[in-house]
Amino acid sequence: MAAVQKSGEGSNPRGIPLAPFVDNVGDYVSSRSEVEGTLKSFQEMISKYQFMEMNTQRRTVGLKEKIPDIQKTLEMVKFLKMRRDKDDDDDSDEEEEGLLETNFELNDTLYARATISKKDTDEVYLWLGANVMLAYPIDEAQTMLTEKLRAAELSLSNCEEDLEFLREQITTLEVATARVYNWDVVQRRKDKAEGKGDDEDKGDSAG
Template structure:
């Protein structure tokens, strides 16, 4: 920006603050600067909107993932809490989208967890519980960060829209002054 007074800084995750245009003259010295300043502001708005869109997608993914992690963690905790000499547990499990099979579960000391990319690993129950708890905590923390970032990005978009309007209105005022003088 042409002689911008404010120094831009970032939020906790590196998203820059939008400049607040208090005095248009700090950003635009002549009417020739108006078009380039408006274009830069529009580019910044587009960048914020892109960041907002990708953050929303990430939050949606986390909203889908968290209940699955919680359900898996609860299942592991249930299996860990069962006595070794308890009666076998009859259950159904999914083989495919529409295909289920019945199973009897007796003493369990390990579980198999999907890690992604078609990879499944065996974990002892305490280790599986620890892993799932840490994954759940990380996903919830990431979701909170996404929600904070979405609020922050909406504020920055609004700030940039106000800045754009101020520069545009300043330009209109300058044109009126020039018409009045001639």
């Protein structure tokens, strides 16, 4: 049994177990009576890996859509903060110096023009999801968005790594399935050649 790696004897950093690697079928299946159960077990594991793969793919798609939105929001917060800090450094007495004209996107095809004064950039409102919006001081908003972006990028990297790992495990199990099946075919031919399969064949014919 030393040449066989059993499922559960290892995992990736997210705890996804390694699939069993069948190097020598004779060490893994001791008789033909164990073949059916072994193949069924492999198929169940393949189904579980495929289910995890589907969920990970869905999460990957969501992160790839989410990350650009976070990046765009963070860039805007940095821009507003830079303008505010620049105006503070200029120490201008003219209120017009701190005005910013911009267009707000109301939907995909509709924009509204607005003028933002320096005092309006001390805090920003951020969507947190589930129809929740909170006001943050602009410095806190930048910190929060930076951390959120870093976490999302790490999650995406982990998902992509998990997808590759899952595909490797599925391939390993498909190879293991083929090896056990081929071993069973060879053993069946051997048994038939040695006359061990005669009674079984007669029984099948009678049925």
